[in-house]
Amino acid sequence: MSSLLGSPSSWPGLPLGFLGDVDPVYPDEAEMNDLLCGMTELGRGKSFLAWAEYQSVAVLFDRLIAARESSDGLIVDGFADCAARIARTQAISQHAAECLLNEAIALRDRLPEVFACLRDGIISPKQALLVISRTDLLDGLSAAVDVDAEIAMLLRSRRGSWSRKRLRDMCDRIVFRHDPDAVRERRQVALDERGVWTDPRDDGTATITGLMAAENVRIAAAAVTALADAVCERDGRTKAQRASDAMFALLSGTTFECLCRHDECTAQIPEPGTIPPVDTTAVIHVVCDESTLAGGADHPAYMDGHGVISAEHVRDIAARQGSVTKPLIPSGIPASADDTYTLPAHLPSNPYRPSTALDTFLRIRDGVCVEPGCETSAWRSDADHVTEYDHDDPAQGGQTTAEGMNIKCRFDHGRKTFGDWLDDQYRDLDGRLHTEFTTPEGLVIVGEAETNEDLFPGLRRIRFQAPTHAPPHRPRILDTNQPTRVRTRVANKHARRRAERSRNRRRHTADGPPPF
Structure with missing residues (x-):
């Protein structure tokens, strides 16, 4: 019978090459640059360990789910049974174990080239999760193979780092180009699910969540910020506290007040029901090419603060009342012989x-x-x-x-x-x-x-x-x-x-x- 209680861990005996040649017992003896390079090497090690864990999870999936003729039960099925084994041995929740299963299968079966990038330390485990989330609408589609290959090619060939936003936008532009129909359908489904929810929390507080079009969120957030900033400099609340109070005032139609408690308060608070403050305009920067705006092409566009958006989305924004279109190249500027x-x-x-x-x-x-x-x-x-x-x-x-x-x-x-x-x-x-x-x-x-x-x-x-x-x-x-x-x-x-x-x-x- 196997047991989880084994011999002492062999990890402390790793050669220093696996640790970036920095001795963890005497790290203070390393040069500053050696410490930074060592941290990079440790990050690659985390990627390899995550790859190895996903590999093991995928094998469990094959044995306990894929190999069974029928895995659907009224209460317990093969998927839940497999996740339970992982949850118990790793001391995590059933939901977390099921997410781990889904991630392992997505990487192995839908994104094998990206999965290899994780193994080789080119991306981190968090970056792998981001790629999974940005390509999930391709599950089961033929375009998934090409998207996986192109993302992996860029990850391996490009010099430089991939912040969360840059990696997200790179994945989105590739997905948008390979399967615009899936992107269009996904956006419509997401808009159909818009709504408002509340969730009670401890100590007499609660959260309110609203799902809406990205541009509406930007406009609403700008209105909250403008009202929150209308107080005088002696108001003692933090920016986040003022924003919370301003949001309630806007939603309830009540008066938002400066809490400085001074007789000579200089705050200019608008009346309830007016756009706060009256001289503020919410500006959302959206970038697209002319042919997409005119409907002659369906290239992806970019919304500041959100990321890549579809051609239909940018045309919807352009059609809104108050939208202003400004070309980067003014009319009348002739093209050079090389089309520049x-x-x-x-x-x-x-x-x-x-x-x-x-x-x-x-x-x-x-x-x-x-x-x-x-x-x-x-x-x-x-x-x-x-x-x-x-x-x-x-x-x-x-x-x-x-x-x-x-x-x-x-x-x-x-x-x-x-x-x-x-x-x-x-x-x-x-x-x-x-x-x-x-x-x-x-x-x-x-x-x-x-x-x-x-x-x-x-x-x-x-x-x-x-x-x-x-x-x-x-x-x-x-x-x-x-x-x-x-x-x-x-x-x-x-x-x-x-x-x-x-x-x-x-x-x-x-x-x-x-x-x-």
Whole structure:
């Protein structure tokens, strides 16, 4: 008889190579970069263990479910019986065990190529779950084979990281292209299931959930935020608490009040039933190509804060009252001989400031902050010069161009500006845009593997005129009685960063891409 009580675990005896060559007994003796690389290797180990667990679960499925002639019972069937074995031995719930069974079969039978990526440590267990969820409507369809192969090919061939949002959008655009009918049907089913539910919680609280079209959620959330922000700065509630109170006021038609308790309160709270505040407009950014908007094509589109949406969905949004359509390429701009369009890159009065066209282009192209893992919307972030702009001599770098700028959230923008992190951006020989980030210790980390250029290939046909002149010279007044620097501290830091970027690019040519 077998027992779960066995000999001591053999895992502590693993060679250090499996742990990124970092001794877990003396981790403080490792260099900073070795610790980070070791964590990456541990992540690959977690992926392999998850693959091995799914393999075992799939074998249990074959023996206890697939091999039985009939597995349907009134109370107990083969699936439930198999899940019960897993639940008891792993001390998890029956529901969690059934989910594990479904995940194992989905990976093995529907996504075998992605399953191999999990085995090889190319994706994490969480990323594998995301791919499962974004492809579940293909279960049993012939398109599943092609979608699995294309997703796995991109995972293996692309340099860089896959944040949750980038991986989600990559899977969605592939699914939308291979089986648009299934996507259309799924959206209609989801809309038919819209509704509102409440769920009581402990300590006299409860939650309210509303399922509706994604654009309606964005509009409703903007209204709640606008009302919550109408209080004065002395209101003691957190942002989340104000939002909860504002949502109740909107739903119930009652008055939302500032709780500062001051006689000289400056809050301007709108009357119940009015749009809060009266001068606020909810803006939802949706991007699509012209042919899809006109109905001549069914290419997927992109909704800020949501992700990839279908062609029918974007046309529904465009038909809503109050929708405004703005082309990225203004009418009257002629195409060049190579079928590209050239737009101004900067304001005529200042080559440091990007033009409206370039600013919009950057936000469309990047979608979110370019820092790996950050999902802050590009429309709530800053346009940043990758190489620092030299106001005295723009030729030194930091040009206001599409390749010379990207989008960073306010936090990451400030961390780069005032810290010692370095980033770089360039196109490879295939025309793909790459970002890199270098830690203060010199570890080079490759940025996200995908941008919205993959969703909208037409963005690669847009060119921008580089600045041709520097801003007016601003004389600096120096106190001749004090010692002066040849260059300021900021100028010295920018010079060091330019030199480091140059070394990194030479390394690309000599040694190939960085390991991350």
